[in-house]
Amino acid sequence: MDCPLCKHQPSGLPLAVEVNDLWLSFGQVPVLRGVSLKIPVGQLVALIGPNGSGKTTLLRCMLGLQQPDRGTSRLLGNGRLDQVLPRVGYVPQKLSLERSFMITVREFLALRLRQTRNWFWKSRTSVDSELVGHLPDIGVRGILDRPLSGLSGGQLQRVLIAFSLLGDPELLLLDEPTAGVDTPGEKSFYELIAQIHRERKLTVVLVSHDLSMVFRHASWVYALNGVVCCEGTPEHVMNAESLKQAYGIHVSPYHHHHHDPSVPGHSHGMV
Amino acid sequence: MEWFSDNIYLVRAMAAALCLAPLCSLLGVFVTARRMSFFSDTVAHSALAGVALGFWLGFSEPTIPMILFSLGVAVAILWLKETTALLTDTIMALLLSGSVAFGLLIRSQLKGFRAQFDAYLFGDIQAVSDEELIAAAVLSVGIGLCVFWKLNSLTLLSAQEDLAHVAGVNVQWLNYFFVGVLTVAVSVSIRLLGVMLVTALIIIPAAAARNVACSLRQQILFALAVGLISGVGGVSLTDRYDIPAGPTIVLTAIGVFAVTLVVARLRSRAGHASGREGRAS
Numbered sequence: 001m002d003c004p005l006c007k008h009q010p011s012g013l014p015l016a017v018e019v020n021d022l023w024l025s026f027g028q029v030p031v032l033r034g035v036s037l038k039i040p041v042g043q044l045v046a047l048i049g050p051n052g053s054g055k056t057t058l059l060r061c062m063l064g065l066q067q068p069d070r071g072t073s074r075l076l077g078n079g080r081l082d083q084v085l086p087r088v089g090y091v092p093q094k095l096s097l098e099r100s101f102m103i104t105v106r107e108f109l110a111l112r113l114r115q116t117r118n119w120f121w122k123s124r125t126s127v128d129s130e131l132v133g134h135l136p137d138i139g140v141r142g143i144l145d146r147p148l149s150g151l152s153g154g155q156l157q158r159v160l161i162a163f164s165l166l167g168d169p170e171l172l173l174l175d176e177p178t179a180g181v182d183t184p185g186e187k188s189f190y191e192l193i194a195q196i197h198r199e200r201k202l203t204v205v206l207v208s209h210d211l212s213m214v215f216r217h218a219s220w221v222y223a224l225n226g227v228v229c230c231e232g233t234p235e236h237v238m239n240a241e242s243l244k245q246a247y248g249i250h251v252s253p254y255h256h257h258h259h260d261p262s263v264p265g266h267s268h269g270m271v
Numbered sequence: 272m273e274w275f276s277d278n279i280y281l282v283r284a285m286a287a288a289l290c291l292a293p294l295c296s297l298l299g300v301f302v303t304a305r306r307m308s309f310f311s312d313t314v315a316h317s318a319l320a321g322v323a324l325g326f327w328l329g330f331s332e333p334t335i336p337m338i339l340f341s342l343g344v345a346v347a348i349l350w351l352k353e354t355t356a357l358l359t360d361t362i363m364a365l366l367l368s369g370s371v372a373f374g375l376l377i378r379s380q381l382k383g384f385r386a387q388f389d390a391y392l393f394g395d396i397q398a399v400s401d402e403e404l405i406a407a408a409v410l411s412v413g414i415g416l417c418v419f420w421k422l423n424s425l426t427l428l429s430a431q432e433d434l435a436h437v438a439g440v441n442v443q444w445l446n447y448f449f450v451g452v453l454t455v456a457v458s459v460s461i462r463l464l465g466v467m468l469v470t471a472l473i474i475i476p477a478a479a480a481r482n483v484a485c486s487l488r489q490q491i492l493f494a495l496a497v498g499l500i501s502g503v504g505g506v507s508l509t510d511r512y513d514i515p516a517g518p519t520i521v522l523t524a525i526g527v528f529a530v531t532l533v534v535a536r537l538r539s540r541a542g543h544a545s546g547r548e549g550r551a552s
Contacts (some may be wrong), residue, residue: 060433063433063436063437064436065433065436065437082439085437085438085439086439088437089437090433090434090437092431092433092434095430095431095434096431097304097430097431098303098304098305098306100303100304100477100478100481101300101303101304101429101430101487101490102480102481102484102485102486102487102489102490103426103429103430103486103487104485104486104487106486107426107486107487107488108430111423111426111427111430111438112438117423118419118422118423119422119423119426119488120419120422120488120491145485145486147485147486148430160434163434167438
């Protein structure tokens with residue numbers, strides 16, 4: 001299904017993500033029905049769509065966490081996941097950590113330090129001295145002694161981002177990163193992602209249900225509903241007709257909550 | 272020297288406790304983190320069928336059939352989990368009750384081995400043989416080294432499986448490895464603790480350590496200490512009062528757990544009080 005209004009990304013740039021004709025069914029339920037997309041390096045791309053549209057499944061297929069029925073995906077120009085995964089960061093939707101597991105933020109982050117072969121034998125000071133050089137200043141340094149299972153949703157997401165950035169990734173994949181984060185936390189979280197994208201010049205692919213965030217920060221948007229219904233700049237995809245195709249119902253992003261002149265179309269709609 | 276030869280069974284039991292209690296405690300930290308308590312209980316109970324089968328086949332020491340049968344059940348759990356839509360709990364309940372029923376059915380056909388069979392239910396320190404002690408020592412050192420060798424991957428796997436995969440951990444291999452070492456550790460510990468109570472020595476030290484630990488490193492170290500205290504203390508009490516080994520070791524562990532609970536409560540109360548003072552000043 002090709003949206004007549006769709007714009008395609010400029011060709012010729014090296015690709016960070018290339019997905020070709022991906023199909024996947026869970027039992028009798030088709031989730032991905034021939035998804036193809038090409039994401040050039042350096043973009044901040046959002047995957048949007050209603051519940052069950054295959055956003056998370058698509059991300060999981062890209063990372064090899066789910067085997068597609070057919071189709072291929074390549075990350076950073078390499079089809080071999082074992083070679084490319086060290087260059088990829090991943091922030092999962094949540095961390096279903098048992099309260100009985102007393103791992104601290106410091107111990108968790110030490111697992112991602114290249115120099116750490118076995119965290120158990122590393123002293124606290126040696127982990128800290130390694131973290132100082134690598135840990136981005138995203139509000140994690142003050143909570144290194146806290147157990148991971150006792151963090152708030154927002155703190156945990158920051159720790160997960162810090163964890164993924166410690167590997168110096170070229171591509172960062174985030175799956176609904178603000179699930180479990182309160183609304184003010186969500187806003188600052190997306191600003192943080194945009195800042196990381198600008199400063200590190202890495203490619204970011206973000207699964208989101210939050211259209212206002214997409215409008216503010218994404219450079220390109222894919223609207224998904226089993227297939228790619230529509231792609232383009234946020235202004236283009238936020239067009240109500242395109243969204244209707246993606247969500248199968250009439251939704252408008254133009255639900256005003258407050259005016260923000262910095263945003264074209266000043267939309268703050270949430271689906 | 273005379274005491275040594277008179278009490279050789281006690282020396283063997285103490286040595287077995289020194290090997291197996293820390294091993295079970297170390298694994299317990301990851302078993303509780305990965306919600307695998309019911310899994311260890313299932314393989315422990317399935318070992319009973321292995322014991323019965325071993326006696327029925329004519330083994331005088333059924334350690335090998337016991338380990339093999341437990342490993343078979345562990346593989347069956349993983350296979351059914353991957354190839355059916357059944358919930359893991361359902362699969363384990365099915366295999367636990369099935370293997371206990373199978374074991375009891377074979378037990379009813381045994382002639383002359385029933386007392387030895389029953390010793391596996393509740394543990395028997397007098398029954399630990401030299402061969403079993405050597406097997407326990409070799410397996411404990413081997414498994415302990417393997418766990419520390421793979422500690423980074425195992426820690427990440429226990430925190431989040433998907434993150435471990437993206438960080439380059441071979442998740443499927445490590446899952447099989449952990450299930451394998453847990454199954455072997457449980458099977459070997461049955462001699463000392465009995466089928467009914469072996470899971471307790473895996474869970475209680477980790478839970479007690481969690482009450483007082485402020486980090487995962489502390490939780491591992493405290494769990495090892497609680498395991499050692501329970502194992503050695505339990506065997507000493509068993510010898511002194513002539514009571515069954517398994518229940519004594521487990522009740523010692525629960526005693527230590529109760530102490531850690533009180534310490535945790537006192538510490539938390541002290542923390543709240545100093546917090547209030549800080550705010551007041």
